[in-house]
Amino acid sequence: MPKISESYLNADILIIGGGSAGIMSAIRAKELNPEQRVVVFDKANVNYSGSIPRGMDALNIVAIPGESTVEGFVKSASNGREGIVDDNVSFAIASRSWELLKKLESWGVCFPKGESKGYEALTTHSKGKYTVTMKEPNLKTILHEKIKQTDTIILNRTMALELLIENGCVAGAVGINVRTGETIVCRAKAMILASGGAARFGLPDNGHLYGIYDCPANAGDSYYLAYKAGAELTGMECTVCYVIIKDINCPLLHITLTRGGKLIDAFDNELEVGKDNLTSALPVEHFMKHGGNIRVRMSHLPEKTIKSIEDIIFSTERPIVERFFKGRGIDFRTHDIELAPTEFYLCGGHGLTGVKIDEAASSTISGLYAAGDAAHGQGYLTGAFTLGLIAAESATSYASEKKINDVSASPCMEEIENFIHKMHNNKSKISVDEFEFKVRRMINNYVAPPKNEFKLNRALESMNQMQQELCDLVRVETTHDLIKAFEVRNIITCAILSASAALERKESRWGWWHYRSDYPEKNEQYRKHVIVKKEGGKVSTCLKDTVTMNFEGDN
Known part of the structure; x- marks a missing residue:
């Protein structure tokens, strides 16, 4: 593993993540003030990174x-x-x-x-x-071409490790090049977290660490960074799981049910799914309670409609799916499409998990904003883009009145270097991949539903132990191993936050996503956020009222 080296730069706005939300934030920030210095850390390459790397x-x-x-x-x-x-x-x-x-x-x-x-x-x-x-099909390419027209500084292959906080305000971040191991300190007036949710959370049925529904680079980095900085997070107990095409990671419900497709159960009955719940926990709950075997049926649809569905799935959505179905002799005109649940994961856009923000995309830390799956808001792609715009506008306004804080990065750097050296000098035979497999299997066992007090306390006990064992027992030989170790650190932290929040929410809500066998009914006294944050070096939880708006004509 290369020797640790450091580089430094300053920014008016630092954006963590170059997916849909991050790249839109960067474009908007440069539109508002072409003179301000905008820096983007992206763990992959902004040309094709994020949950939507190509089209939509x-x-x-x-x-x-x-x-x-x-x-x-x-x-x-x-x-x-x-x-x-x-x-x-x-x-x-x-x-x-x-x-x-x-x-x-x-x-x-x-x-x-x-x-x-x-x-x-x-x-x-x-x-x-x-x-x-x-x-x-080229949505991300179009966005990339727009950002290339600006002088935004894009640091591809750079993972953010820690945020710099001074007097309760954000002051920058420390990152690491995922290929060279070089650490990068970027001091910034304002920051936007946009590095996705925790897709690598539960272990998928296929057993492959990266064979998951959402972007496998999303390992809860934003949630870890926000928590360590002292920001409030919400929805950590909302362990999301969807039903998608069995044996291939491709969605189907929104594309088919909105065009007349039917959701069929194992007994050949049509399942009714409310309009606000097309991709909610309801199909998952049915799958879990009735032994699986739910399908989408399109054989009754007109040929024109079936062709339009095929055109979407086989081109814009997932081109590989056409070969998948042809290889199995499956035709939408004559065959039902079998569905299966994804692994459990944490997500803002499709679920509820994320940094607690307001209408200006502001977190509870001054100068820190969040957008996309990193933020609570349930906004899908539209939410990623619009909150990206809003975060850029808020960050630009905030940065215009601030100066670069020459805060010392030494405490963060010392913590990071200790982590690196300890793992590098570890002579254990346990690989990072083996360790991650065990962590995520235990998340399936104790954090994922059905939940109860015993399981959740067992989750906290196990994850705290795994947090220590990560440094003591895992072998790191290359920079690639090291980056995966940092990601596992983030996954473990997310599991601890999720279990802590689930213990606080003593009810069942969102169908199977948060089903507690010891509190199987919904309780309206919990019609509130469960807030998690770091206080005194420990996880703190509390309930907080949601923000409600009354409109003319409401009862």
């Missing part, structure tokens, strides 16, 4: 003027997450959605024509048509 088939949330309202989406979002979402954040996402669509269209993103103000819109929410179809 829809903007999931668009309040189309005259067709659907911002207020309607706020109500739908609250219904879909059983009240545990802040209305002001939902309002901010939806109120910028039409502007976002027009911006993307001006950049060359393809939106098929239809009857909703010239766009094709689908009903995926109870309060109206909010999903606007997109046919853009």
Whole structure:
């Protein structure tokens, strides 16, 4: 492993993560002030990183003027997450959605024509048509070309390890080059966390560490960084799991059910899924309780509709899926498509987990903002983009009134170097991959539902032990091993936060996602956030009221 070396730079705004939210934040920050210095840390390469590395088939949330309202989406979002979402954040996402669509269209993103103000819109929410179809297999490439037109400093292959905090304000971050092992200290006036959720959390049925539904680079980095900095997080107990095409990581429900497809159970009965719950825990709950075997049926659909579904799945969504079905002799016209659950994971965009933010994307740490799956908000791709815009605007305003804080990075650097040296000098025969496998298997055993007090306390006991054993027992020989060890550190921290939050929420909510066998019923006294944060070096939990908005005509 190369000798540890250091480099230093300053930024007005430092963005952690170059996926959909991060790259949109960088573009917007340079639009607002081309002179400010914007730096992006991305663990991969911004050209194809994040949960959407290539294309996408829809903007999931668009309040189309005259067709659907911002207020309607706020109500739908609250219904879909059983009240545990802040209305002001939902309002901010939806109120910028039409502007976002027009911006993307001006950049060359393809939106098929239809009857909703010239766009094709689908009903995926109870309060109206909010999903606007997109046919853009090169979405991330378009975004990358836009950022290349600016002088944004992009540090690819750079993972953020710790945030620098001074007097309760963000002051920068320490990162590491994932190939060379060089550490990078970036002092910044403002920061945006946008490095995704914790996709690598539970272990998938296939047993492969990286054979998961969401981006395998997303190992809970943002959650770890925010927690260590003292920021509040929420929704850590919401362990998300979806049903997708069995044996290949591809979604199907939104694409098919919105176009007339049917969800069929093992007894050939059609399952009714509410509009606000198309990809919710309901299909997962049925799968778990009735032994699996749920399917999507399209054989009754017109040929034109089936072809349109095939066009989306086989091109924009996942081109490899066409070969997958052909190899198995499966035709949508004659065969049902078997579904299976994903592994359990933590996510803001599709779930509820994330840094607690307000309508300005501000965290509870001054100068620290969050967007995308790193932030609580349940906004899907639209939320990643709009919160990215909002975070950039807030960070730009904040940075304009600040000076670079010449805070010492020595305490963080010392902690990082001790971690590196201890693992490098460890003579154990346990590899990082073997250790991660065990950590995630134990997350399946004790953190994932069905949950109860015994299991969750066992999770805390096990994860705290694993946290120590990571340094004492794991062999690190290369820089690649070292980066994976830092990721496992983050996964373990997320597991501890998730178990702690689940213990605080003494009820069952969101179907199977947070089902507690010792508290099997929903209890409305828990219609609140469960906040986790670091206090006195330990995990602290508490309940906090959600932000609700009242609109004209509400009862």
